[in-house]
Amino acid sequence: MAMDFTERHPRRKTNASITRWCSVIIPTLNEASTLPVTIGHLAAEMRSGGIEVIVADGGSTDGTVSIARALGCVTVQSPRGRGRQMNHGASQATAPYLWFLHADTTPPADWVRQLRKAATTGATATFPLRFATKRRFSLLHVYGWLSDFDVEAFRFGDQSLFVTAQNFRSVGGYDEGMSLLEDNDLVRRLGKSSGRLSLLDGHVTTSPRRYRQHGVAFTQSMYVFLYLAYRAGASNGWLLRRYQRAFG
Incomplete structure (x- = not known):
């Protein structure tokens, strides 16, 4: 609310x-x-x-x-x-x-x-x-670049x-x-x-501390999954349980 x-x-x-x-x-x-x-x-x-x-x-x-x-x-x-x-x-x-x-x-x-x-x-x-x-080349550069759009x-x-x-x-x-x-x-x-x-x-x-802790590709993949589930109508409780399972 x-x-x-x-x-x-x-x-x-x-x-x-x-x-x-x-x-x-x-x-x-x-x-x-x-x-x-x-x-x-x-x-x-x-x-x-x-x-x-x-x-x-x-x-x-x-x-x-x-x-x-x-x-x-x-x-x-x-x-x-x-x-x-x-x-x-x-x-x-x-x-x-x-x-x-x-x-x-x-x-x-x-x-x-x-x-x-x-x-x-x-x-x-x-x-x-x-x-x-x-790092000169990193997936993090790509993820940051996407925010320019x-x-x-x-x-x-x-x-x-x-x-x-x-x-x-x-x-x-x-x-x-x-x-x-x-x-x-x-x-x-x-x-x-x-x-x-x-x-x-x-x-x-x-x-990028969370990315460093859990891995760049894994962390970003989870963020994308959670966002798509959110837009599909998943409850915040459901999203939170998946988040905690992934990141502790």
């Missing part, structure tokens, strides 16, 4: 919201090793007061929350689950635009210019994806999502009943409500 923002989690009151143009929402669960790198790419705009960074933590035990606070982020605690965490972070946002960014994903150098350009049109937007790998099937959370707070709340945010593919589901609902997703220039870079 998507979240009703009119009833839960009132927004924080702050005078800084007058000048902030974007609230960056980062869901975390034991991301102490990755979060500082990602925040480093946002730090200049944080210092200028243009953005706030809200870390929505799902119960980390590795110091993620204390690191986030030390880096100047707003921190909120949430029941575990990426959709729940991102909804909870968004409920605390004070800016007119929301940018959902994973803790192990770093934005391009000109991300401010790119997002401000998208903001002038009010478009929902995302970046193409690249994986952080030094304007195809709804290639839209996932690692690419980040930029959306007006109004549009996000109008569709009820992330479906908290979904443990998988909640990002693709949101993009599909936003597309029906406010128009097709805009693909930005450049790319975000994300960690």
Whole structure:
């Protein structure tokens, strides 16, 4: 079920919201090793007061929350689950635009210019994806390259999502009943409500850690299988059981 923002989690009151143009929402669960790198790419705009960074933590035990606070982020605690965490972070946002960014994903150098350009049109937007790998030839390069195409099937959370707070709340945010593919589901609902997703220039870079752990071909094959099953109408519970069987 998507979240009703009119009833839960009132927004924080702050005078800084007058000048902030974007609230960056980062869901975390034991991301102490990755979060500082990602925040480093946002730090200049944080210092200028243009953005706030809200870390929505799902119960980390590795110091993620204390690191986030030390880096100047707003921190909120949430029941575990990426959709729940991102909804909870968004409920605390004070800016007119929301940018959902994973803790192990770093934005391009000109991300401010790119997002401000998208903001002038009010478009929902995302970046193409690249994986952080030094291998010259890898299937990961192919998988990243596919995100360059304007195809709804290639839209996932690692690419980040930029959306007006109004549009996000109008569709009820992330479906908290979904443990998988909640990002693709949101993009599909936003597309029906406010128009097709805009693909930005450049790319975000994300960690291939799950691919390294389970094997590139196997991991991608499972993602394709799960996505096709989702589009064929499989329940999220069924998808989750297959996911856990594959990845533990």
